[in-house]
Amino acid sequence: MKILQTANLGRGYGGISGSIRYSLYDTLGTQTVSATNTGVYELGSATGLYGVELSVTTQFSGSIVWSINGNSNVYATEEVKVDQKLTRYTQTGRWEVDSTNKQMVFYQDDNTTVIARYNLFDSTGTASVTEVFDRVYSGST
Numbered sequence: 001m002k003i004l005q006t007a008n009l010g011r012g013y014g015g016i017s018g019s020i021r022y023s024l025y026d027t028l029g030t031q032t033v034s035a036t037n038t039g040v041y042e043l044g045s046a047t048g049l050y051g052v053e054l055s056v057t058t059q060f061s062g063s064i065v066w067s068i069n070g071n072s073n074v075y076a077t078e079e080v081k082v083d084q085k086l087t088r089y090t091q092t093g094r095w096e097v098d099s100t101n102k103q104m105v106f107y108q109d110d111n112t113t114v115i116a117r118y119n120l121f122d123s124t125g126t127a128s129v130t131e132v133f134d135r136v137y138s139g140s141t
Helices: 081-091
Strands: 002-008 020-026 031-036 049-055 064-070 071-080 095-098 103-107 115-119 134-139
Touching: 002 020, 002 064, 002 071, 020 049, 071 081, 081 103
Parallel strands: none
Antiparallel strands: 002 049, 020 031, 020 064, 064 071, 095 103, 103 115, 115 134
16 A cells, blocks of 8 residues: 655755655564665755655554654654555545455555455355455455
């Protein structure tokens, strides 16, 4: 799932997008993405407002930590809120029943990016789209 994360490091740190880095940590504090500046951009010109589009699984839960390369005194952190975005996308994006694969497919609000697939079953546990009794998460691709 693609989500936007931003940080306000202050106007005094504007114009240095090449030096802005981020890391991702799960809820246990384990680093899942090492410090990188890949994809970091500044919103506007010399604003000190930075953003990055992250690709995370729909199950990810954790935080993004922003830093400035070579400056150990400046950090910013924010919770990565996949569940809120997932809820929004399932309400605003397209969904369809795939009768070939017996799945319910949910899309982001761009109506093309798949965010979740659910296998559909009838009351006997047989894959079905006509008498849906149960759905089981099968992934996001």
